Amino acid sequence: MSAPLFEVRAARKTYGQLVALDDASFRVARGQMLAVLGPSGAGKSTLFRCLAGLAPLDGGAALLHGGDVAHLRGRQRRKIAVVFQQFNLVNRLSALDNVLAGRLGHVPAWRGWLRRFGAEDIRLALECLDRVGLLAHADQRADALSGGQQQRVAIARALAQQPDLIIADEPVASLDPHTGAGVMALLSSICHDGEGGIAVICSLHQPELARRYADRVVGLRQGRIVLDVAAADCADATLEQLYGAAPLAPAA
Numbered sequence: 077m078s079a080p081l082f083e084v085r086a087a088r089k090t091y092g093q094l095v096a097l098d099d100a101s102f103r104v105a106r107g108q109m110l111a112v113l114g115p116s117g118a119g120k121s122t123l124f125r126c127l128a129g130l131a132p133l134d135g136g137a138a139l140l141h142g143g144d145v146a147h148l149r150g151r152q153r154r155k156i157a158v159v160f161q162q163f164n165l166v167n168r169l170s171a172l173d174n175v176l177a178g179r180l181g182h183v184p185a186w187r188g189w190l191r192r193f194g195a196e197d198i199r200l201a202l203e204c205l206d207r208v209g210l211l212a213h214a215d216q217r218a219d220a221l222s223g224g225q226q227q228r229v230a231i232a233r234a235l236a237q238q239p240d241l242i243i244a245d246e247p248v249a250s251l252d253p254h255t256g257a258g259v260m261a262l263l264s265s266i267c268h269d270g271e272g273g274i275a276v277i278c279s280l281h282q283p284e285l286a287r288r289y290a291d292r293v294v295g296l297r298q299g300r301i302v303l304d305v306a307a308a309d310c311a312d313a314t315l316e317q318l319y320g321a322a323p324l325a326p327a328a
């Protein structure tokens with residue numbers, strides 16, 4: 077059997093005595109959107125920081141195409157793109173320049189430092205802006221865009237990396253419900269519209285968005301995966317258990 081696009085295998089992360097991630101395992105297939113749900117303190121951000129390479133796991137591994145992401149360097153590392161809750165754009169730069177930042181690592185370092193991107197990189201960045209519906213705003217400063225537009229620029233920057241996997245940590249937490257649903261629809265279409273089989277892993281505090289846009293739902297509670305189901309099978313009662321006091325058996 078071929079390796080899944082992405083796999084988290086027995087991931088463990090501790091902060092002193094606190095076990096924030098405990099034997100967490102799940103898989104994500106090409107073209108699949110996986111939502112990670114769980115109450116505050118369940119370990120979602122910890123998981124995403126580790127998957128994004130911002131913190132090391134203390135045990136287990138995250139594997140991209142079967143290779144440990146902890147060992148990825150350069151271009152291979154850029155096969156995982158990250159979208160943050162707070163967008164993380166450079167305010168004084170234009171939307172286009174922010175998207176071009178996704179090409180850093182694809183061009184020689186000196187070109188990146190001087191912000192001298194080639195015509196091909198600029199064409200790709202414009203295509204990515206077009207993909208998120210913001211081509212007309214290419215020259216606009218990031219801080220002159222609305223929150224929803226800024227998150228779309230951040231997604232365009234992620235696409236400019238030409239990733240296999242996009243990790244989005246609470247990408248709609250700073251947006252109003254309507255704008256947030258638009259961003260989720262965009263992430264879902266990137267996953268599902270046959271654009272080279274990108275997978276998306278996205279943490280959310282809104283189960284209804286997970287059920288509407290994701291293919292699978294993984295539930296974390298106290299650092300353990302207690303739910304791993306098709307989004308269509310994620311019943312209200314199951315979600316109540318995930319967020320409530322009743323115990324859930326660890327997912328098989």
Ligand SMILES: Nc1ncnc2c1ncn2[C@@H]1O[C@H](COP(=O)(O)OP(=O)(O)OP(=O)(O)O)[C@@H](O)[C@H]1O
Binds near residue numbers: 091094118120122
């Ligand atoms: N840097 C840290 N040092 C010590 N403990 C931490 C650190 N970061 C997180 N924790 C603890 O790890 C546990 C998991 O936190 P985490 O932020 O991953 O949860 P979360 O599911 O993302 O919560 P939220 O939904 O509120 O953002 C919590 O008990 C938290 O207090």
